Amino acid sequence: MAREHFQNLLRGLEQELVGMGEMVIAAIDRSVQALKKVDKAEAERIIVDDARINKRRWDIENQCILLFATQQPVAGDLREIVSFMDLITNLERMADHAKGIAKIVVMHDQTPLLKPLIDIPRMADKACEMIRKSLTAFITQDVAAARAIIDMDNEVDALYEQIFRELLTYMMEDPKTITRAVYLIWVSHNLERIADRVTNICERIIFMVTGEIIGN
Amino acid sequence: MKEISIETRQLNLFYDDFQALIAIDLQIPVRQITALIGPSGCGKSTLLRVFNRMNDLIDGVRVTGQVIIDAENIFAPGMDLLALREKVGMVFQRPNPFPLSVYENIVFGLAVHGLARRSEYPAIVERALRDVLLWDDLKDRLHHSALKLSLEQQQRLCIARVLPLKPKILLMDEPCSALDPIATLHIEDLMQKLKQEYTIVIVTHNMHQAARASDRTGFLYLGKLIEFDETAKIFTQPAQALTENYISGRFG
Numbered sequence: 448m449a450r451e452h453f454q455n456l457l458r459g460l461e462q463e464l465v466g467m468g469e470m471v472i473a474a475i476d477r478s479v480q481a482l483k484k485v486d487k488a489e490a491e492r493i494i495v496d497d498a499r500i501n502k503r504r505w506d507i508e509n510q511c512i513l514l515f516a517t518q519q520p521v522a523g524d525l526r527e528i529v530s531f532m533d534l535i536t537n538l539e540r541m542a543d544h545a546k547g548i549a550k551i552v553v554m555h556d557q558t559p560l561l562k563p564l565i566d567i568p569r570m571a572d573k574a575c576e577m578i579r580k581s582l583t584a585f586i587t588q589d590v591a592a593a594r595a596i597i598d599m600d601n602e603v604d605a606l607y608e609q610i611f612r613e614l615l616t617y618m619m620e621d622p623k624t625i626t627r628a629v630y631l632i633w634v635s636h637n638l639e640r641i642a643d644r645v646t647n648i649c650e651r652i653i654f655m656v657t658g659e660i661i662g663n
Numbered sequence: 664m665k666e667i668s669i670e671t672r673q674l675n676l677f678y679d680d681f682q683a684l685i686a687i688d689l690q691i692p693v694r695q696i697t698a699l700i701g702p703s704g705c706g707k708s709t710l711l712r713v714f715n716r717m718n719d720l721i722d723g724v725r726v727t728g729q730v731i732i733d734a735e736n737i738f739a740p741g742m743d744l745l746a747l748r749e750k751v752g753m754v755f756q757r758p759n760p761f762p763l764s765v766y767e768n769i770v771f772g773l774a775v776h777g778l779a780r781r782s783e784y785p786a787i788v789e790r791a792l793r794d795v796l797l798w799d800d801l802k803d804r805l806h807h808s809a810l811k812l813s814l815e816q817q818q819r820l821c822i823a824r825v826l827p828l829k830p831k832i833l834l835m836d837e838p839c840s841a842l843d844p845i846a847t848l849h850i851e852d853l854m855q856k857l858k859q860e861y862t863i864v865i866v867t868h869n870m871h872q873a874a875r876a877s878d879r880t881g882f883l884y885l886g887k888l889i890e891f892d893e894t895a896k897i898f899t900q901p902a903q904a905l906t907e908n909y910i911s912g913r914f915g
């Protein structure tokens with residue numbers, strides 16, 4: 448195949464993207480674990496570590512810019528590199544949501560959580576699964592998988608609504624729970640936004656492979 | 664910076680009264696691809712030809728300054744030109760195989776330089792053709808005329824022809840300008856393989872090729888080296904406005 452050098456650069460970039468995805472998944476997982484234990488020290492570390500993810504994003508972006516400047520990508524290659532830039536932006540914002548959860552842990556006073564966490568970890572697991580699958584679909588250019596992952600977002604939305612309704616009940620029953628309930632709503636909102644961003648990635652995969660722009 | 668393969672110090676070159684190269688200071692690293700770009704007449708081909716003293720053949724050429732290759736100023740009196748050209752091979756714009764067979768093209772240099780025994784020729788020919796990815800295509804046509812090959816194959820053969828002399832440096836003067844776009848990309852891939860063993864200096868009027876295929880780029884304008892840096896830097900954040908104007912197509 449011609450342009451072996453360029454193809455190698457693209458494959459290297461894919462590996463870096465997957466590495467960034469793993470960092471984001473770890474941040475989400477750690478933030479929910481920190482919430483479970485109201486572990487403020489760990490939450491502070493997550494906030495600091497976010498800078499590493501930001502740096503990875505800029506590193507990958509620089510490499511994309513370099514490919515535009517030196518390799519004159521067209522057609523599928525062009526769409527792939529444009530997609531890289533979009534994916535890293537979405538991944539970086541997901542990490543910001545994980546940082547948002549960590550900030551909520553830091554704000555949380557020493558009283559225990561309002562209730563044991565059941566659906567929030569479930570949402571987080573689902574969101575992380577969506578991220579992993581979406582990155583695999585990106586690498587394998589699997590449009591069918593991308594469409595299936597978009598559908599998974601409905602499950603996350605359903606969990607979000609369920610959590611919201613449940614916490615609303617707590618607040619109506621006892622106004623003293625409002626602060627802690629709102630914190631948990633914020634957490635679940637962050638997770639819901641993460642899943643939304645995975646759907647952005649999936650739409651981008653479809654664009655990359657087919658050139659078709661979907662999403663509204 | 665990596666080990667240096669070629670260094671020029673205050674290099675000036677005159678064609679009679681016309682100064683084609685002006686005070687060039689340049690360090691070309693080993694086992695990398697260095698591209699020289701610039702508009703027609705900027706001196707890039709002249710500079711390339713300096714590196715194995717091809718300009719000596721032109722009347723009225725005068726050189727001052729130094730060109731250091733292997734700790735030796737190649738313009739010093741008593742320089743062995745045959746040894747220099749053994750060390751610094753050249754590939755030209757148009758493929759120029761000798762009107763001989765594929766096999767004879769490759770052993771020609773060995774015979775001239777008396778570098779190997781005849782019994783070693785077959786292995787050397789195979790190695791050279793493998794290095795340029797021609798062996799599988801040509802192994803059954805070794806004794807056919809080289810002029811019957813496609814242009815891309817001819818250019819690969821011209822590269823292969825240089826390799827048995829075990830050069831350290833390959834100079835390429837617009838090596839793809841006679842080739843179609845796909846053949847061009849194939850030669851660029853080949854350059855990426857060859858740079859593991861050789862220092863490559865390429866002159867190209869195609870700045871996209873410099874961007875794609877080189878590690879370092881030098882931009883020349885009116886005989887001066889305006890900027891010399893990593894290709895990544897030149898094509899994303901050149902230091903000189905003149906470089907930026909040229910690579911973005913605003914002049915030249």
